[in-house]
Amino acid sequence: MTMGALAPPAAFAAARPGTVQQGLNALVHTDGLPAALASVQDREGRTRTYTAGVGDLATGAKVPRDGQVRIGSNTKTFTAVVVLQLVGEGKIGLDAPVDTYLPGLVRGEGIDGRRITVRQLLQHTSGLPNYLNYDLQPRYFEPRELLDIALQHKADFAPGTKWEYSNTNYVLAGLIIQQVTGRPLAEEMDQRIIKRIGLRHTYFPAPGDMTIREPHPQGYYQDSAGAPLSDVTEMDPSWAWAAGQIISTNSDLNRFFTALLGGRLLPAAQLAQMRTTVPAGPPFASGARYGLGLVSTPLSCGGVSWGHGGSFPGYETRGGVTDDGRAANVAVTIQPTDKTAMKRVESVVDTALCR
Numbered sequence: 001m002t003m004g005a006l007a008p009p010a011a012f013a014a015a016r017p018g019t020v021q022q023g024l025n026a027l028v029h030t031d032g033l034p035a036a037l038a039s040v041q042d043r044e045g046r047t048r049t050y051t052a053g054v055g056d057l058a059t060g061a062k063v064p065r066d067g068q069v070r071i072g073s074n075t076k077t078f079t080a081v082v083v084l085q086l087v088g089e090g091k092i093g094l095d096a097p098v099d100t101y102l103p104g105l106v107r108g109e110g111i112d113g114r115r116i117t118v119r120q121l122l123q124h125t126s127g128l129p130n131y132l133n134y135d136l137q138p139r140y141f142e143p144r145e146l147l148d149i150a151l152q153h154k155a156d157f158a159p160g161t162k163w164e165y166s167n168t169n170y171v172l173a174g175l176i177i178q179q180v181t182g183r184p185l186a187e188e189m190d191q192r193i194i195k196r197i198g199l200r201h202t203y204f205p206a207p208g209d210m211t212i213r214e215p216h217p218q219g220y221y222q223d224s225a226g227a228p229l230s231d232v233t234e235m236d237p238s239w240a241w242a243a244g245q246i247i248s249t250n251s252d253l254n255r256f257f258t259a260l261l262g263g264r265l266l267p268a269a270q271l272a273q274m275r276t277t278v279p280a281g282p283p284f285a286s287g288a289r290y291g292l293g294l295v296s297t298p299l300s301c302g303g304v305s306w307g308h309g310g311s312f313p314g315y316e317t318r319g320g321v322t323d324d325g326r327a328a329n330v331a332v333t334i335q336p337t338d339k340t341a342m343k344r345v346e347s348v349v350d351t352a353l354c355r
Contacts, residue, residue, distance in 0.1 A: 019355055020328075023348035024052035027332055031341035034229065034333045035063045035217045039250035040352045041258065041327040047251055053333070055217040057229065064215035066249045068201055069331045070237065071317050072310025074253060075204075075246040076170050080122050080293025081260065082177050082188050084270040087118075091180050094119045094273060101176045105147070110155030118176065120159050121169040122292035123278060129153040130166040132239075140208060141238045146171045163278055163290065167243035170293075174242025185242055197259040202248040210234045212247055219314020220334045229334070232314040244312055253319055254327035257307055260294075261321050275306070283311065285346055297346075301354035311335055318345050320353060328352035 024036040035053035051063040086092040098106050098113040098121065106113030111128065120126040131150040150168040157164070174185045181188055186204035194202050201214060211234055220229040237245045248256075259265055266274065277289035277296055284290070287298040296304040297320055305320025307329075316336060319329030328349050336342045 019351045020048075020348060021050050021052070023344065023351055024050055024330075027341065027344055027348070028053035031336065031338065031344060033336065033341065034220050036330065036332045036345075036348075037063060037065075037067060037069070037217065037250055038328065038330045038348065038352065039066055039254055041251070041254045041325075043325040045258075045325070047254070049251065053217075055333075057218065057220070058231070063217050066201075066251050068212050068214045068216040068247050068249055069315045069317060069333075070212070070219065070244075070310075070312040071246050071248045071253060071331075072240065072244045072312035072315065073167075074248070074308045074310040074317060074319075075240070075242065075244045077257070077260070077293045077308045078189050078193055078246060079170050079173050079177070079185075079242045080274065081265050082185075082192055083118065083122060083173050084266050084274055084292065085192055086177065086180055087273075088267045088270045092118060092176065098172060098176070101179050102172070105175075106151070106172065108151040108154065110158070111151060116159045118173070119273075119292065121173050121176075123163070124165050124169055124280075124290060125160050125163055125278065126166070126169050127155045127157040127159050127162070127164070128166050128168040128172070129156055130164075130168055131171070132167050136239050138235065140236050141241070143171050143175055143241050146239065146241065147175070163280060165281075165283060167240070170243035171241055177242075189246075193256070193265060197255065197264060199248065199252045199256060202246060202252045202256070204246050205237055207238065208236070210236050217333045219312075221313050222334060222337065225337065235313065237312070240312065244310060250317075250319070250329040250331055253307075253317070253329045254321065257319070257321040258325065258327050261306055261323065262325075284309070299354055300350050305349070305353055316342075316345060318349050320349055322353055326353050 027036040038050040041047045049066045055061045055063040116126045218233045221232040274292045277291045280288045280290035307320035309318045317331045321327040
């Protein structure tokens with residue numbers, strides 16, 4: 001259905017708008033975020049969208065309803081889905097060493113691609129250092145350059161002994177996809193996911209594309225509390241690649257995670273692997289567990305939601321879907337430096353899924 005074309009039933013209308021809208025308003029008025037957007041889907045697939053704040057501080061323009069944003073690390077779930085599809089096709093072994101596909105490429109101090117498995121990449125248990133912990137200049141990066149930055153540093157821990165979030169894992173997963181398929185990562189995502197389930201507002205920006213194609217709120221960066229906001233909407237996203245480059249909308253993310261959990265993107269065996277989790281630490285909420293590019297987060301009303309979340313200069317997104325088909329995603333137009341604001345973003349998602 002067209003978003004918002006049909007009036008939702010009274011019960012749905014009564015339960016959702018008040019609390020979700022209040023949550024977004026608080027993010028803008030209490031926490032000082034420029035804009036907040038949300039999309040909430042009920043079990044029957046009916047969607048409501050919400051906005052608060054200002055879409056462009058320079059012009060005072062409204063926040064576009066369900067506008068496009070940079071979804072950051074939600075991209076990791078897309079990358080993991082492609083890897084797991086290839087596992088289902090017998091082209092990648094989940095417990096095969098990285099060297100099977102990229103022989104000799106992954107070597108460094110305490111780092112050996114013969115001892116790191118594909119599963120450990122997707123699960124963040126590889127011990128590979130995170131290239132984002134080191135200064136990157138704003139420019140175009142080839143994926144191999146990102147890997148090389150990481151490999152200049154020693155391993156964080158021996159593979160399989162700990163959990164630690166590292167974007168390097170997903171850059172390697174993207175390189176494996178390209179090696180196995182002989183096609184660009186963006187094309188594989190487009191064919192295997194985006195076109196397949198009709199994500200009309202989702203794309204992987206082409207090399208050199210610094211813009212956001214469709215109506216979108218501007219994204220802002222703030223050095224520290226009280227510092228002026230700078231507009232960082234247009235930037236080269238290649239430094240994030242398979243770990244964080246995609247542009248999408250809240251409702252497309254709901255559609256993606258709902259399709260994924262509903263078994264429309266992966267065979268049952270691979271979806272079960274994806275949902276097999278280990279305890280996760282920062283940057284995820286307390287009690288979160290990490291599967292293969294998929295995060296489970298406890299809900300205040302019991303049970304869990306499944307999603308990922310993303311952080312990208314100018315934008316922060318959080319969301320999740322439940323096993324019974326409810327979905328919610330929230331985006332704000334600055335990365336909150338304040339933990340209270342971040343918790344409030346997460347609580348808006350929880351409120352939308354629990355009420």
